[in-house]
Every structure is written in C-alpha cells, then in structure tokens.
Amino acid sequence: MTKSCIIILKISFIALFSSLIFVCAAFLAIPYAGGAGYFNFSDILILFFSAYLGPEVGFIAGIIGHQ
Numbered sequence: 001m002t003k004s005c006i007i008i009l010k011i012s013f014i015a016l017f018s019s020l021i022f023v024c025a026a027f028l029a030i031p032y033a034g035g036a037g038y039f040n041f042s043d044i045l046i047l048f049f050s051a052y053l054g055p056e057v058g059f060i061a062g063i064i065g066h067q
Contacts, residue, residue, distance in 0.1 A: 010053070014061050017049045021065030042066055 001009075025042035032038060042065065050058025 010057060013049075013053055014057055014064070017045070017057070017061040018065035021045050021049075021061060022067065025065065025067050 021042045024045055025040055028041045029038045030040075042062075046058055046062040046066070049061055052058075
C-alpha cells in the first residue's frame with residue numbers, strides 16, 4: 001500500500017471510531033450509587049482502539065468522540 005492509502009485508511013478509522021465513542025459516551029453511561037459519577041463504556045473503547053491501531057489514532061478518536 002502506498003503512503004497516501006495508509007493515511008486515508010487511518011482517517012477513515014478515526015472517523016468510525018470517533019462515532020462509536022460518541023454513541024457509547026452519550027447513551028451507555030451507568031451511574032454509580034449515591035450520585036458519585038458514572039461508568040462510561042467509551043473509556044474502554046478508547047483504550048481498545050489505542051491498542052489496536054496505535055496511540056495516535058486512539059488519542060485523536062478519543063478527543064473527537066468524547067463529549
């Protein structure tokens with residue numbers, strides 16, 4: 001693959017993963033007892049995507065997708 005194809009593929013993954021992180025952050029929050037905060041599945045996705053495609057993709061997707 002050429003360098004431009006790899007860049008386009010990374011941008012596509014960032015867009016896809018950002019949307020998944022946004023959906024998980026907006027709709028899949030589980031509150032803790034007593035109102036002390038909430039557990040968010042988007043944090044798990046950010047760590048998974050960082051391990052899967054590298055820290056720069058996970059970092060950018062986390063910044064864009066997390067509200």
